[in-house]
Amino acid sequence: MQTFQKPLSETEEAYYIKMLREGNELQAKEARGILIERNLRLVAHIAKKYQNVEEEQEDLISIGTIGLIKAVSTFEPSKGSRLATYAARCIDNELLMLLRAKKKASKEVSLYEPLGTDKEGNEIKLLDITVSEQVDVVEQLSTREDVSKLMALVDKVLEGREKEIIIMRYGLLTGEEITQREIGKKLGISRSYVSRIEKKALQKLRKAFEQVG
Numbered sequence: 001m002q003t004f005q006k007p008l009s010e011t012e013e014a015y016y017i018k019m020l021r022e023g024n025e026l027q028a029k030e031a032r033g034i035l036i037e038r039n040l041r042l043v044a045h046i047a048k049k050y051q052n053v054e055e056e057q058e059d060l061i062s063i064g065t066i067g068l069i070k071a072v073s074t075f076e077p078s079k080g081s082r083l084a085t086y087a088a089r090c091i092d093n094e095l096l097m098l099l100r101a102k103k104k105a106s107k108e109v110s111l112y113e114p115l116g117t118d119k120e121g122n123e124i125k126l127l128d129i130t131v132s133e134q135v136d137v138v139e140q141l142s143t144r145e146d147v148s149k150l151m152a153l154v155d156k157v158l159e160g161r162e163k164e165i166i167i168m169r170y171g172l173l174t175g176e177e178i179t180q181r182e183i184g185k186k187l188g189i190s191r192s193y194v195s196r197i198e199k200k201a202l203q204k205l206r207k208a209f210e211q212v213g
Contacts, residue, residue, distance in 0.1 A: 004041035007084065008034075017077055035072045035083065036065070042084055043068050046091045050099070060095060067094030157208045161187075162201035169198060 008016065019031035040061075047060035071087035154166055168186070171177040180194040187194070 004044060005038050007041060008038045010082070013083055014077070017075065017083065020072070032072055036068055039068055039072075039084065039087055040065065042087060043091055046088060047095065050095055055098075060098075063094055063098050064091045067091035070094070153205055153208045157204050158201050162197055162204070165194060165197050166201050166205075 071090035
């Protein structure tokens with residue numbers, strides 16, 4: 001089990017922060033190292049909040065340490081807070097950035113994952129649609145870059161209800177797609193009306209997608 005040195009006292013912290021800011025290059029390097037090392041316990045403590053995510057604890061601590069290093073480098077004691085208070089926010093932000101990036105990446109990859117088969121035995125993937133053949137956006141999605149463009153276009157070209165339906169239909173926020181019938185119940189409209197709005201939205205996306213190339 002990894003052990004960490006005890007945190008600095010308020011007096012010790014102030015001393016090393018002053019050395020970091022006002023000392024020569026060697027002193028500043030030493031002070032930075034001590035400030036980081038003596039706050040690693042804080043990183044481990046914050047990383048424990050994320051122990052239920054699919055990441056090794058050591059990896060979380062490594063990422064959190066990046067946040068700590070940034071905190072030590074940018075901390076301004078004149079603002080009246082302790083380094084630990086400021087560092088906790090930086091560590092948390094770094095871990096959240098990691099998890100958001102991985103969540104976004106997993107959504108992009110999932111656009112190509114098979115969902116099942118249709119009545120004729122053809123494989124259905126996320127974003128495969130049951131509307132007219134000319135609205136076949138999926139055929140144009142050959143790379144992750146293409147998927148990223150499409151995700152950005154949802155915000156750019158779709159209007160209120162169109163955007164709402166596409167987001168729910170393909171799970172763009174939750175990762176869990178729902179059927180047209182379920183969307184209809186949520187919005188108080190018929191399944192066929194949901195289908196028409198979805199078709200129109202996908203046509204818009206296809207046109208915009210072709211324009212950005």
